[in-house]
Amino acid sequence: MKKTQLLIVFILVGGLMAAAGGGAAWWWLNSRGATPQVAEQKPQVDTREYRYVSLDKVIVMLRGREGEPLSHYLALDLVFKTPLESEKTAKAHLPLMRSIAVKAMSAYTFEQAGQMTVDQFAAGINQAYDEGYAREPGGKPFVEAMIGKLIIE
Template sequence: MTKTRQLIVFSLLALAMAGLGGGGAWWWLKGRAPAGDTAQAPAKPVYDKQEYKYISLDKVIVMLRGQAGEPMAHYLAVDLVFKAPAEKERIVKEHLPLLRSVAVSALSTYPLEKASKMTIAELAADINAAYQASYERDRKEQPFVEALIGKLIIE
């Protein structure tokens, strides 16, 4: 065989192998697709149609624990916002003194170093966990979906 003929045969074999590989991949991926999903249209986002009210709890102030012998006291001030279904707005407003107390209990355990290094999301997650634990302990349904942080000051 001449060199040109060998090159043509090798090219045809490589093309055939690539075609078989591509066809095999297509067949395998087609078998993994859900039934009836041929075009794989993008999923439409699901919107929450529930009406919510936002109830604020302003000026929750807590003294942070400092190092022993530290001359200055440090404080954390936070404004909370409760996202509640519209029909439970009145219940959340009635629970505001309890909600303030639970927030103070949860936040007063933080030393200054830990509180200043936490992100808003981490702090909100800890506060929400404290609220869930409080309502579970009292065997009551939590009247709000989540507590959000509207303002945070650490000094």
């Protein structure tokens, strides 16, 4: 009877040691990155100092339907988020930035403009600036163009 009890104790201890060893190996491999895991990325914080450069009173005639007697227009004020070191360049580029905005906004009809949200206008403006500045050697002197005021009449 003692031999049977001793054998059962050895089997139980061996099983517990195998389970503990397997758990320890699993923990060690996971902590060392042996199994592929999706790395949790923290958003990078932009610590640059920004200035905000404004471009006021951009007025665009909207396309109308053929034969429509009334003219419609869109007026907007833009604000450019500019890194401190690019503020002077951004101010020098205001005529170019006005031209790109007028070209982009004049493609809309009154109906299209009336159905768009401010976010959609901002996305369209930013896309136009990305395309317009793709040919410029220095790139854009601002990070983002935002809409300060929008009037569709």
